[in-house]
Amino acid sequence: MKLQASIFTLASAYFASAQESTRPGYNCHPTCIQPTIPRNRQFNFGRHYAVLNLDLINGIVGGVEETAAGQAFISNTANWIDAVHALDPAPLSIFTRVYFENSFQPEIGPDSPFGQVAGDLGTAATAPTKLHPAFTVDQAGAGNVVLQKTRYYAGAGNALEQILSTQKIDTVIMSGIRTSGVMLSTAYRLFDLDYNVYVIANNTIESPPNDPDINANILEGILPKLPVDVITIEQALAALDRSGPAIYGRNN
Template sequence: MRTAQLATALTGLLASAAAQSSTEPGYDAYPNYIPSTIPSNETLSFGQHYAVLNLDLINGLVAPIANTTEGEAFISCTSKWINAVAALTPKPLTFFSRIYFSNSHNPEISDSTPFKNVGGSLGTASSNATMIYPAFHVNETAGDVVIQKTRYYAGAGNGLEEILRAQRIDTVVLSGIRTSGVIISTAYRLFDLDYKVYVIANNTIETPSDKPAINTNILEGILPKVPINVITIEQAMAALNASGPAIY
């Protein structure tokens, strides 16, 4: 009887601890509990030479998931982050990437280009599908940089790396769609270029959005092994207050 009571009590304590940890600020990443690579009790700072990369937040990719539970959470967290960054004075270097082609002939790809099967139907700069989704606000007057890309990697065929070098950036913070595309390819490439890379877990999503296992496996298993830092929206927002002032 005593053993059974102890077992019941222990089970209750473990369940309580699990419930507390899953809602602890710094460890909330919808739809699954994704532990951050940075302990929640550790003060996180991006320093002063950091850049914010908002990747492929275009109508053609965001609109199909916008009315799903996962998509709504992704849009809410990502727009909250973009707005918080925009409110900083001085504002850090901020990029938005768009996938589009130079003209209707899509000269950047051919029939044999693997990326054609992924983004070949999106269109040119004037196509609605290639424009930034309305929930995400771009302010080029305030210094936001919009870059064209025609591959997964955010720096493919544009001035991303040149700008990062010119502005003496040493840290990048990534958000975007989709995790198995632009996020993982950009995180790997910039890590290899010796940047400190942070990926905001809440601000990533896989498509279709009802396939959270892929997203979780990348954020919880693959990226931390590189190692690339995976953080949550709570940690990212707190880091804005602990960082800077940004130099740009």
């Protein structure tokens, strides 16, 4: 089996208990998101796929981690990342961090609209820009990639598009925070670049201040019209297990 038995057992137990309390089911906080692919339809991600884990940094995740929805989001996303790492060979996984080159923030300047959103995050050395400890990054063993970015789009100011192209990626599976920011911006751009895009509904969330309808409107209304596939964490894990051995790096 491609998933290590211990990871699969833990994930199965987690999901069994979750059903009793509407989890996993950030997609039921407060609205259950209907996936674009019927729950009984089997599908896979092929072999040329990449996993994008976007903006899972302290300064953004910290705004939701004390809420029930935030805790479910963190747990779902961490379980997904661990399941991806358990594959052998591991697929390409890319994490993004928002930070600026120095305290002068040359990437945004004093009048940049994005500065109003992210100007307080700081440089690579500051705690708010570091990846949240709930999420495991394996750069040495699995070849995970961590990219700086300086706008909403995951490829702003970095080598994301070059990496995806060089690695012959045709499908991306996205998790991250927030739905109306990095997730929506990146889904549009990668769709325009002809990638097959999947968004895991359980693995995205809005940051405060939050209108509870924003997340549902994007996941059920906007993204499916592109069309981008919006799936549940259960569907994502099942598709991961059905996918062929990932082609990445030396296996390319």
